Amino acid sequence: MRNAPLGIFDSGVGGLTVVRAVQQLLPSEDIVYLGDTARVPYGSKSPETIRQFAHEDVRFLLDRGVKTVVVACNTATAHALPSLQERYQVPIIGVIEPGVEAVLADPQAQRVGIIATRGTVRSHAYQHALALRRTGLILHATPAPLLVPLVEEDWLDHPSTHAALHTYLDPMLDRGIDTLLLACTHYPLLVPVLSKFLPDGVRLVDSATTCAEHVKQELTKLDLLAEEEKAGKLEIHLTDLSDQFEDLSRRFLARSPGRIMRVSL
Structure with a gap:
């Protein structure tokens, strides 16, 4: 599992600041990012709806074989983290x-x-x-x-x-x-x-910075750091796609995001 990717999700593209911090701290890690841009923002939704969305986000990432899931959304962490950690076998890390x-x-x-x-x-x-x-x-x-x-x-x-x-x-x-x-x-x-x-x-x-540091600590403790010294790859999946989100992704990452894929949950 060491060379499996990290999974990171947020309600939109804000979680890309966590991706950027993780890339700086752990440059060999492959990352699969999911931004639920079709249903952003989560902050205005009920706790029950937030938990439903968060479980759908995690299942999407698990289907892509991730070794750890980072909930890069404060609202989802606040309302859904305990139920996510209880249900799924992989380590799940929040930002709070x-x-x-x-x-x-x-x-x-x-x-x-x-x-x-x-x-x-x-x-x-x-x-x-x-x-x-x-x-x-x-x-x-x-x-x-x-x-x-x-x-x-x-x-x-x-x-x-x-x-x-x-x-x-x-x-x-x-x-x-x-x-x-x-x-x-x-x-x-x-x-x-x-x-x-x-x-x-x-x-x-x-x-973002504190979450990336915590991810490194957890992966080290669990012996899940990527073994290969290579440039990690980044996949970005968004549930809604527009030119604006491509521009935002570039700004949040401070680099070209590469190919962005639209997906359904």
């Missing part, structure tokens, strides 16, 4: 636990801001996991629904994006947060802007 571990790696973290989709904030998954692991944390979780469309529009350094960031982050900064957790896989593309936006002393934690 790695983000929580990265926040808590700093013993000085006391006031944590979290920005995410409405569905992720509403699930309380991050808030619950952080509070269980460290008592006394002060948490400020804010839905930031405008950021995903702004990122997809490539308005990363646009006045509208700056205005949205001020709206979402100023109340947190006024409350003295020392850590900001980006709990959506679209948000790592905003890191250059956020690095200038945030005052000194506020640590930035993004779910």
